[in-house]
Amino acid sequence: AQTARKQALEDEKRNLAYYTSIGGIIECHCCFSDTPLNRVVYCAAAEAHPFCWECMKSNAKAQVGMMRHIIHCMDVSGCDAGFSREELIKSVGDSLMNKLHDLQQLEEIQQADLPDLEECPSCEYKAIYPPVEDNCEFRCLKPGCMRISCRRCRGPSHIPITCAESRKEGNKHLRKQVEEAMSNAVIRICPNKKCRTPIIKEDGCNTLQCHKCSTVMCYACKLNISRVKDDHFATRQSCPVEDDPYFQERHERERLAARNEALQSIIKDNPELDEEALGVELIKSRTVRDGVPILYPEGTPNTSEMPRWAFGQRGDCKPRWPGWVTFQPESWPQLRVQLPAANEDTQLPINYEYQLIEKVGVLPELPEGGLERYRDPAPQWVSFYAYAPYPLPPDLPVRRFEREPDFRQNLPWF
Known part of the structure; x- marks a missing residue:
């Protein structure tokens, strides 16, 4: 194309030189440049005005841009004569002429109001x-x-x-992006940077070992725990050792989060689309397990009328045993609790998961006196679970001690 344009410029230079040598030059009445006679057209007025082809093309493009099809004389005298079809074809070319013709037809059809x-x-x-x-x-x-x-x-x-x-x-490729994001959400990638093998959990505990490089990872937080292994679960309360049969709920939460993120990205780039147009898989509301509470941090909208989670209201929370320490009631987190009906379809927030909220050590009843013989009594631990934000706030789960297990009548324990 560049070679063709260069050749066309050379041809125009030779044409101008030839007509200059024979006196065949005329001034364009628009740009006032000297133009060869074979590169000029005339308006249809009685006193015709000459115009070069370049000015005619520029005028035609301007008219097409304004959705007009009539080309008028451009002379400074104010002449409004037109141009014959033959003159227009010769000066503006077939492409521009076809566009002018289409605009003429469009105007005629609109005026006909068919x-x-x-x-x-x-x-x-x-x-x-x-x-x-x-x-x-x-x-x-x-x-x-x-x-x-x-x-x-x-x-x-x-x-x-x-x-x-x-x-x-037509949106199949976009729907595939969402489906792939949902599938990838439940796949764990080996944290070893030299391995990166995909891992899928079907059952078992939350300790996963890569079959390729033997790296050990936590299924819940996806961290490399090869050095600490099971100690990781003792120091990180938001990561349970086992969450069966609740890991399917974890999968649903992760798939829902990935689905929403992918949809937002696609709809942002394609504002004319919506979920229905994409036809992606719908994830139904999660069914809350029978009697399991749902906890909301203090200040969550629309929860102010809900009762508070009753930390420390189930018995004596002051251990009798020297050396035992526990949280004081004023330091316990303020949580609102919802107790939905059995099998009620409740739309849980995306980041909610079934988790340990409170762990109570029930100390044995011993006779008065002689406590020095019982420096390290072994409590019986009772755990309380609920749906709560994942990961848990740093002050959860609460650990405390009670002397008698009489608290079991006040709130469900699991």
């Missing part, structure tokens, strides 16, 4: 069609287009499927 007039969505071709119920396809007959489109959605023809089904098919 009923049942349909337009090709890909070009300006128009035709009269019967009602869309009788014929839902538009067949363009314009050379260079010839497309068949749907008169309802104005997209490519998709007979025999409906417009909605066609949109879903």
